[in-house]
Amino acid sequence: MTSLESASTLPAKVYCDAEVVRDERDAIFRRHWQYVGYESQLPAVGASLFSEVAGTPLVIVRTREGLRAYEAVCRHRAGSLEACHAGGEHFLRCRYHGWSYGHDGALINATEMQGCKDFEPGEVRLPAIELANLQGLIFARLRSGPVDFDALIAGIHERVAASGHELARLQHHATVSYDIDCNWKTYVDNFLEGYHVPLVHPSLNAILDYRSYRTELAKWYSLQSSPLDSAPNAYGSGEAxxxxxxxxxxxNILPDRLQTNRVVPINAQRCRVIFDFFYPREWTAEARALKYASDAAFSEQVQQEDIEICIAVQRNLASGSYVSGRLNPKRERGLPHFQQLWLNDMSSS
Ligand code: FES
Ligand SMILES: [Fe+2]
Incomplete structure (x- = not known):
């Protein structure tokens, strides 16, 4: 592994090639844990939640035994499934020809298939997907991969608690989604450094203490942290x-607030970023709405500043003018860490 002091960026080509995005789906997105939803979306036995990972639709259901997840693609001719409730039973039905599946993934009804030779409905099942939970946040992975969930999140509970944050007391409030004309790695790279904050986000810079901005590296994640300036501001005081x-x-964990980002590749030069906002459960609906109104306005401003810079960088990466550049060992520590994990996956695939 290259040292931080010697690190350069990944070549521009891997941010622009359609073939790379196809390889990433198998080598990375199908083999790693990704956040797909939150537990309170499934409040009672029988509830279901549709999401997606690595381009594969998935459905999560709450059974008496806990949460279960399946690939939500009908085994007949790949139709899409929907949640149904009839006669006191919850099940999944295909929108195309009506085959139905139980919440254990088994086919329970194949409409008018009686004349079909050697067809055993009892042998047809929706493929199961692994799930994991981080304080109410649900993660899924399609195939086995290089890291167990406990190893992925090792140390996060302790570090979050030491900063006085309690994720378990938060509940979901709102979701906002952005489609952005840049490769998913361009967005991730930009997230991973505070180097751009003074120039790109002057209003965010006013409330973060840039001099104390730190990046810590774990095996499978990185953490950027900053004390919030003690002056009254949109985020309160404490540690971000x-x-x-x-x-x-x-x-993104701030006092009385969690905001998750999911980065989903669409194609080589486009990605979707989905934000979920969470606030304390014990607050009144009015208090949450008020807090969200100010958070959403500020978050929108910061996000638009990031979108503008990511689109410009993506255009320049695709221009042919640039191949690779040197990274700042103090301010961009998260980038070589991410890029090395990316290289490990892509070179072992
Ligand atoms: S594709 Fe699902 S029932 Fe035909
Ligand atoms: Fe930014």
Missing amino acids: LYYFLYPATML
């Missing part, structure tokens, strides 16, 4: 923690 969990989940 910005986690990046490889490959594409971010947890």
Whole structure:
């Protein structure tokens, strides 16, 4: 592994090639844990939640035995599934020809298939998907991969608690999604450094203490942290923690607030970023709405500043003018860490 002092960026080509994005799907996105939703979306037995990972639709259901997840693709001719409730039973039904599956993933009804030779409905099942939980945040992975969930998040509970944050007392309030004309790694790279904050985000810079801005590296994640300036501001006082969990989940933890980012590749030069906002459960609905109104306005401003710079960088990466550049060992420590994990996955695939 290259030292931080010797690190350079990944070559521009890997931010622009359609073939790389296809390889990343198998080598990275199908084999790693990704945040797909939150537990309170499944409040009672029978509840279901549709999400997606690595381009594969998935459904999570709450059964008496706990949460279960399946690939939500019908085994007949790949139709999409929907949640149904009839006769006191919860099940999943295909929108195309109506085959139905139980919450254990088994096919329970294949409409008008009686004449089909050697067809055993009892042998047809939706493929199961592994799930894990980080204080109410649900993570999924499609295939086995190089890291167990406990190893992925090792140390996060302790560090979050030591900063006085309690994720378990937060509940979901709102979701905002952005489609951005840049490669998903361009967005991740930008998230991973505070080097750009003074120039790109002057209003954020006013409330973060840039001199005390630190980046810590764990095996599978990095953490940027900054004391919040004690002057009254949009975030209150305390410590801001910005986690990046490889490959594409971010947890932005601030006093009485969590905002998650999911980065989803769309194609080589486009990605979707989904924000979920969480606030304390014990607050009144009015208090949460008020806090969200000010957070959302500020978050939107910062996000638009990031979007503008990411689009410009993506355009320049694709221009042919640039191949690779040197990284700042003090201010961009998170980038070589992420890029090395990316290289490990892509070279072993
Ligand atoms: S594709 Fe699902 S029932 Fe036909
Ligand atoms: Fe930024």
